[in-house]
Amino acid sequence: MLPGPWDAASAVAFAEAGHAALATPSHGVSAALGYADGACPAGEMFAAVGRIVRAVADREVPVSADIERGYGLPPAEIVERLLATGAVGCNLEDTGPDGRLVDPERQAEWLAQVRTAAGPDVLYLNARVDSYLRGAADPLADALARARRYVAAGADCVYPLGAPTDDLRVLAAELPVPVNAVSDAGSPAPGELAAAGARRVTFGGSLALRSFREVAALARGLRET
Template identity: 60%
Template sequence: MAQLTPVASFRALHHGRTPGDPLILPGPWDAGSARAFEDAGFEALATPSAGVAASLGYADGETPGDEMFAAVARIVRAVSVPVSADVEGGYGLAPKELVARLLDTGAVGCNLEDSADGALKDPARHADWLAEVRAEAGNRLFINARVDTYIEGVTDLDETIARARAYVAAGADCVYPYGAPADHLPKIAAAVPAPVNQVALADGPTPRRLGELGAARVTFGPGLQRRAMKAVREIAEQLRAG
């Protein structure tokens, strides 16, 4: 039997999940954290753009594309498990160049957002753009289409589902309704013909509970990097205290 490629292996991890057993993808922000997560036994990783930005000294959304791709490449080189990369809105790159840059890093997938500058993009135009990315990537990348309705203040469930379905029709492998309320998640999962990614927040449902609600994949945004930096600050305070 032929061995699966890294991207095919990564894609397979999203399917056949049982309720309460979602794919858990920790978010490394640098090579060291990536190795720690791999050593702990995680099967794959997914970088958070905000966490990587913080590690590079930038505010969320302000990382130059070249620096983000370089950081992702360092993370990929540090581990043997598949890595998906959050590349925000694509840094203004045309689909052909975006795909080429992603493949050059060694990443097997990407997150792509449907908002910019605090506003949602037109869903039809964004779906067309995702279709172009899919056409360029073929099966070489796993595309996770983030739906930013909730974080942009649009709480209408039908709008979220319509966007998610349009992105899947355009070729997205997975959809990511960031911050969807717990009572919306089962309805989204039932209505969208693709795996659903959800973020585990410190004050929200556990990853297992998110899986029970319909998430096939759970990520953490910048939460893990922020917890690590909290620990660093506590160490610094202890050192100052003597």
């Protein structure tokens, strides 16, 4: 279970609560920096990840980073900039800049280039599979086909975002790597996801958004005093 810190202070809070690893959410980090989801410039995202990593380095809490689809950078530069932050892994998604699923063979080739640039044991590569998010005609079949290609390309984990628990069971049984699931306001709790076969649970931007709502309530309360 990897909570998603959006800044250094939230990373410290999760680490102090005893969480052994963290996974930054691009949505939460973007919102904290004043950007819409998907609109944060690469430099600001990598800088934010670096601050989060630094904040928990003395506690030896590893951090994985959601870097969307790499911001159009060449694979070698993605790896170089990610390693410079101190992150130990990353999410890479298969939704293109047009909001559509990338051809799975092309995505697999790109992931293979990232893996080659990183080396075999340097970065934990979590390949997001957006078959459910983008409305594939048969999302389970599409997710399985994509995930198998991505694993062959060097992915250490696959992340079928939005897969229902029944499909998670199939994916977990059929694939030779761990399956990542998301637990947010509209999803099952981590325990239920684990029972369905998920071995890695993240939270997307939901924890950040919850915090921002609490700050908004605090701000309104101050106005009323």
